Amino acid sequence: GDSVTQMEGPVTLSEEAFLTINCTYTATGYPSLFWYVQYPGEGLQLLLKATKADDKGSNKGFEATYRKETTSFHLEKGSVQVSDSAVYFCALGSANQAGTALIFGKGTTLSVSS
C-alpha cells in the first residue's frame, strides 16, 4: 500500500542554519503531497502542498518540490528561526486511500536554538 518515509529526528540546528527534512513516498497513481507542522500543544496545520509532479509548494520561507522521478518531497528552508521549532509531518493524499484520508510519515522534531 501507499506509504511515507521521512527522516527521523530530532534535528537540532542553530538559528539561521539551513534546514532539510527528507521525505520519500510509495504510491500508485498520482498522489498529492503535503507538509504539515505541529507546534507544541496544538493540532496540525498545513505548511505547504503540491498536487502534481514538478510543482513547488512554498510558505513562510519553506519550500518543497514534488519529484516523481525520485518519489521525494523534501522540505527545505534557507534560514531557520527559533519559532520554527516544531514537529513536521510529510503526508500523502490519494484517491486510492479510503475516504481520501492522508497517509503520514512518523514526524520529524526540529529544535532551533539561538
Add this chain to the structure above:
Amino acid sequence: DAGITQSPRHKVTETGTPVTLRCHQTENHRYMYWYRQDPGHGLRLIHYSYGVKDTDKGEVSDGYSVSRSKTEDFLLTLESATSSQTSVYFCATLAGGPTDTQYFGPGTRLTVL
C-alpha cells in the same frame, strides 16, 4: 482554519469505562476523520465519514466506533477503554478531494489508567 473544535480537550478515565469524544465543525465539510497520534507512529486513521450516517473503518479501528448524525458533528466512542488507547486524538475535515487541504482540530489528550 475550518472552525473545528474538540471536546473534551483532556480526559483521564479508567480501564473498562466507555468514553466519547466529540468533534464539531462549522464549515460544512463533507469528510470527517478521527486520527490518533502516538510517539513513533505519526498519525493513524481510526475511522472516517463521507456524509451523514456514512462511516467506515480506518487502519486502527478495533475498539472504536463512530457516529455522524449531523454534518457538523462526528463522535468517537471507545466502547471499553484500555491502556493501549492512551493517546492524543485528532479530528480532521476535508471539503473535497485528495488535492484539498485537511484541517485539524486542536486534539484531545486521553489517558486510560
